[in-house]
Amino acid sequence: MTTWHETCLADLSRALPEARVEPYGSVAEGAADGWSDLDVIITTESPVEIETALSGELWAFQSTLSGEEHVIRAVLVDGRRIDMTVRGVEATLSDLAADxxxxxxxxxxxxxxxxxxxxxxxxxxxxxxxxxxxxxxxxxxxxxxxxxxxxxxxxxxxxxxxxxxxxxxxxxxxxxxxxxxxxxxxxxxxxxxxxxxxxxxxxxxxxxxx
Structure with missing residues (x-):
């Protein structure tokens, strides 16, 4: 049965056709369970709008810029947890919730x-x-x-x-x-x-x- 992690990876690749999308961690190792997040590296020179790329609304997130890497740890309204390292550009995020x-x-x-x-x-x-x-x-x-x-x-x-x-x-x-x-x-x-x-x-x- 296809997991949400696999579906999300495929959706990211379609949403970002000019990017290289590479999973790592438990999903890449075939060890993911229901509580696993999706760890992914996105390498691109094109703009990345996170909610559009993920086809979902951000519920909470952490965002860190370091050199040419933008690390986003996201929780979506639909319950997906995704850790993304965007290389090459700074991704666009929605406003932070008050809490x-x-x-x-x-x-x-x-x-x-x-x-x-x-x-x-x-x-x-x-x-x-x-x-x-x-x-x-x-x-x-x-x-x-x-x-x-x-x-x-x-x-x-x-x-x-x-x-x-x-x-x-x-x-x-x-x-x-x-x-x-x-x-x-x-x-x-x-x-x-x-x-x-x-x-x-x-x-x-x-x-x-x-």
Whole structure:
């Protein structure tokens, strides 16, 4: 059966006819599983628009420029995770989401927890929960009008609620619950913020065998 990795490689080659598209890592070695990302090197002198090349909407990504290489680690709305090294040109990317860093970390956490790598998976989830607690402190200070608190406030009694995201056993859904918790705390501070779990939900659904 053709995997999404193979389909994506073929689509990239069609979308970038003047480029050399080379997979590496687990896909090239025939060792990919449901949690594997696609690692690919794209060598070209022609423009590369990432969402067009991947036929999908970016949900979260990291981007690093080094010399003539542009490294993009992408998570798409449809749950695909693709690490691309574009050689020869700087690729074009969409704007970052307001919570891009948290999205990216929790997508990685879901993949790690799916493989049983609980140490790093939980570490990434705890990072997002720490961010949620910082948001709670900011909300407390805004409502009370100052940042010095000698006594506990009503907000402190809510602190343990962030741990509701966690539990045994740790699993990919732990990352999704963590994102939901982060989203709720951020929305309480920033009413215009709208969390978007689509990429994380799709990643988990795509990766867990039916």
């Amino acid at each position: 891009n860093a948290v999205r990216f970390d929790l997508a990685l956490a879901a993949a790690k927890l799916g493989r049983g790598s609980d140490l790093i998976g939980l570490h990434l989830c705890l990072g997002a929960l720490r961010d949620a607690l910082v948001l709670g402190m900011e909300q407390r200070d805004r409502e009370l009008g100052h940042a010095h608190h000698r006594e506990a406030t009503a907000h402190d009694r809510d602190a343990l609620r962030v741990l509701d995201s966690l539990g045994a056993p740790l699993e990919p859904a732990t990352a999704l619950r963590t994102y939901e918790t982060y989203g709720a705390w951020r929305r309480a501070l920033e009413p215009t913020y709208v969390p978007d779990p689509r990429g994380l939900e799709a990643l988990i659904a795509r990766s867990i065998p039916a």
